[in-house]
Amino acid sequence: MVEIPVIDLRLAGAVPEEVARLRDAARRLGCFRVSGHGVPRALQDGMRAAVRALFDLPDDAKRRNVDVIDGSGYVAPSAANPLYEAFGLYDAASPADVDAFCSCLDAPPHAREAIRSYAEKMHELIVDVAAKLASSLGLHEEEAQDCSFQDWPCQFRINRYNYTPDTVGKSGVQIHTDSGFLTVLQEDDCVGGLEVADPDTGEFAPVDPLPGTLFVNIGDVATAWSNGTLRNVRHRVQCVSGVPRVSIALFLLAPKDDMVRAPEAFVSAERPRRFRTFGYDDYRRLRLSTGERAGEALARLTA
Template sequence: MVEIPVVDLRLAGAQPEESARLRDACERLGCFRVYGHGVPAALQVEMKAAVRALFDLPDEAKRRNADIIAGSGYVAPSPANPLYEAFGLLDAAAPVDVDAFCARLDAPPRARETVKSYAEAMHELIVDVAGKVAASLGLEGHPFQDWPCQFRINRYNYTQDTVGSSGVQIHTDSGFLTVLQEDDCVGGLEVLDPATGEFVRVDPVPGSFLVNIGDVGTVSSIRFSSKFLANSFPSGALSL
């Protein structure tokens, strides 16, 4: 059983030991969990309620989440991924994009305010994580504030007959890093342990966020290798 490293963001960058822990997590597994992130617990709960409201919209409304770039818009269940459904937002750091996302879906007022607040909070978090990852590698002061931050909202439509099936095809994330809020009650996420070549279970930890290093991080000579397999209920992922 592989233990997913846990990093306190309040200490990373301030204490050499915590920065070293962060660097080791990136190099060894490419996946770690963060707490001390400053995103209010109430906002995390409200976002999950907003996600459910969005996925409860009629199909016609959901498909108005137009595909701005490949894979950025609504993804309906398909033969390749029959259980997977997702919304996409091109740049959570751009208020105009967030407003357009909500307007196209005609999202309920409370859901709109929640999505806007969550996108802002999560962009701050992902910039913080990216900066501290870079600093742990000796790249002090590298700016990430202006990098686009794609926002995906995922749901896995399991039934009693499909429990145990893969929620989505095995894949790597294409960006620099992904920050994922999981379902607190139901697991199902797995990552590849590069030491053994085996997939290992990642159990949810309420209140924390899971960070996965993507392909861009790997290309940048940082030795990362981790893959997502499945998560069973609505989750939100921000990619930088």
């Protein structure tokens, strides 16, 4: 059974025991929960209400959410994932891009305000988590500043799983790793179904919702950037209840210049460089073209 630790972000930058718990979770499991994250419950509820309204739009309106980069627009149910649909917003760190997303869908004023406020708050959070993670690995403040997480692009993936009583036991989303650096997920408090791979057995274990926390998982870019120290966790979503499920994921993707390379602080004679320098956009296209979305594509880029 996978036990997901809850990291208190108010302590994870200063209290050695909490820093160690953060580091251990990211290295061993590739995921953890965060409390003390500063995202008000009212703001989370408002965002959920806004995205439910967007999913009620007619199909032709939804399809106005087009790709900005490959795989960043509306995703309709497909043969591979027939119960899943999603909106994409790139770059969630840019107020202009957030406004453009709302405008293309003709989002009403209350929804626009919820999405704007949520994007701003969640961007602050994901940058903070990334900085604390880098610090936990021993990256000095000057080196961490060179990473400029604040400038890394972000993407929202706003998900709905169209579950019914007849779909219980079926797949919501197939097994994958996330392609970017890390993901912060607001789950559906009422409907579970997220599962992560046990690092020891490879078997999948359920991740039940825990109100008041947000779920964080490590992606492929973080594994390469950390020279293999951070674990990119394999996960999937299963239908466990016959009612629709909504979740909201924010991805911190990759450096602003698009190039992924481990800092010199993570490379030594005892731990030589494990991955070649690569462009993140090229890597996304590799995953899409090969269908290798559960870590296999990253293995192609070993040094």
